[in-house]
Amino acid sequence: xxxxxxxxxxxxxxxxxxxxxxxxxxxxxxxxxxxxxxxxxxxxxxxxxxxxxxxxxxxxxxxxxxxxxxxxxxxxxxxxxxxxxxxxxxxxxxxxxxxxxxxxxxxxxxxxxxxxxxxxxxxxxxxxxxxxxxxxxxxxxxxxxxxxxxxxxxxxxxxxxxxxxxxxxxxxxxxxxxxxxxxxxxxxxxxxxxxxxxxxxxxxxxxxxxxxxxxxxxxxxxxxxxxx
Numbered sequence: 001x002x003x004x005x006x007x008x009x010x011x012x013x014x015x016x017x018x019x020x021x022x023x024x025x026x027x028x029x030x031x032x033x034x035x036x037x038x039x040x041x042x043x044x045x046x047x048x049x050x051x052x053x054x055x056x057x058x059x060x061x062x063x064x065x066x067x068x069x070x071x072x073x074x075x076x077x078x079x080x081x082x083x084x085x086x087x088x089x090x091x092x093x094x095x096x097x098x099x100x101x102x103x104x105x106x107x108x109x110x111x112x113x114x115x116x117x118x119x120x121x122x123x124x125x126x127x128x129x130x131x132x133x134x135x136x137x138x139x140x141x142x143x144x145x146x147x148x149x150x151x152x153x154x155x156x157x158x159x160x161x162x163x164x165x166x167x168x169x170x171x172x173x174x175x176x177x178x179x180x181x182x183x184x185x186x187x188x189x190x191x192x193x194x195x196x197x198x199x200x201x202x203x204x205x206x207x208x209x210x211x212x213x214x215x216x217x218x219x220x221x222x223x224x225x226x227x228x
Contacts, residue, residue: 001048001117001173002026006036006064007079008057016051019106023219024174025113033059033067040072047074048117048173052096054080062094069095075116079104111179117170133168136226138207140168147207154206159184163199164223167213171225174216 003025007013010031017027028047030036033056039045050068054061065076075097080087083101091099097116100109133140137150145161147154156164162184167175180196200221204210214224 001170002028002046003113004028004030004036004039004045004047004050004074006030006033006051006056006061007053008032008055009053020110023110023176024172024216024222032056033061033064036064037067037071040068040074049113050074050076051113052076052078054078054082054091062090065091065094065096077109077112077116079109107176107178110176114170114173114175114179117173133165135168135171135223138168138209138212138226140165149207149209156203156206160199160203160206163196164203164207167221167223171223174219174222176220178220180220 001024003020005013005017005020005027007016007029008031013029013031017029020027028039030039036050036052040047040050052061052065052068056064061078061080065078068074068076076095077098077100078091078096079100079102080091081102082088088099098112100112131142133142139148141147142165145156145158147156147161147164163180166180166183177196185195200213200215204213209226211224212226214222216222
């Protein structure tokens with residue numbers, strides 16, 4: 001997923017960009033409000049999320065957020081040291097999708113990025129109605145929990161389906177192990193790593209597509225959308 005990082009501090013931007021890239025993001029760095037607005041032309045410019053620092057040199061971050069929202073529906077996460085409730089409410093009222101206060105935990109920031117990005121799935125990656133996902137020969141019907149590959153039904157367990165549906169919502173995006181365990185198993189990561197590995201292996205075998213789910217060493221998994 002492409003991510004626009006709006007941050008005037010080059011050292012902060014470099015450190016955060018390195019972390020984001022390790023987690024599978026394609027990061028573009030904008031150092032000012034005007035640079036950010038230009039990067040979002042044409043509408044959205046294919047970015048999945050905007051990380052917007054409020055302390056910019058040329059424009060107030062809130063003003064930039066308002067301009068972004070008028071141009072595109074791309075999710076915006078404000079990142080700032082302003083922790084008071086009034087500032088948060090103001091940012092959300094301007095159209096921000098989330099608000100993260102510095103200093104923040106990197107894991108929490110990544111989880112928030114994934115959370116807001118799942119609300120807007122790019123049409124070029126996943127086609128179909130809201131209750132169905134199609135990725136090449138794989139068709140996932142969410143209401144009926146039915147999965148087919150080239151028209152043939154594949155029998156999955158409840159957790160196998162939940163895992164596949166989660167990854168399929170954001171093809172190409174790396175989901176951290178902790179996030180998957182939390183969302184699919186509704187528990188903590190500790191002691192459940194082997195369970196996740198077994199379910200991934202089972203999905204690869206049942207779908208007969210071993211390359212569909214890619215292991216990102218030390219991080220987690222991502223779904224590699226096959227050719228149609």
